[in-house]
Amino acid sequence: MSTKLWSIHDLAEFLGVPVNTLYQWRSKGYGPQGRRIGKYVRYRPEDVETWVEQQGEC
Numbered sequence: 001m002s003t004k005l006w007s008i009h010d011l012a013e014f015l016g017v018p019v020n021t022l023y024q025w026r027s028k029g030y031g032p033q034g035r036r037i038g039k040y041v042r043y044r045p046e047d048v049e050t051w052v053e054q055q056g057e058c
Contacts, residue, residue, distance in 0.1 A: 003044065004045075005044060006017060006042060006043040006048065007040070008034075014048065015052075026041070031051065
């Protein structure tokens with residue numbers, strides 16, 4: 001399993017939202033699960049895709 005982890009900039013581009021919005025979401029516990037790798041936050045693409053799919057379920 002050698003999937004490239006996404007940076008917050010990769011995630012912002014994928015979702016089409018500003019980086020600052022992602023930081024706000026993270027501080028509120030919203031958005032896809034990120035993992036802290038040292039001083040960086042990284043996202044697994046499969047976690048992001050799962051989160052996006054769940055947003056349509058209400």
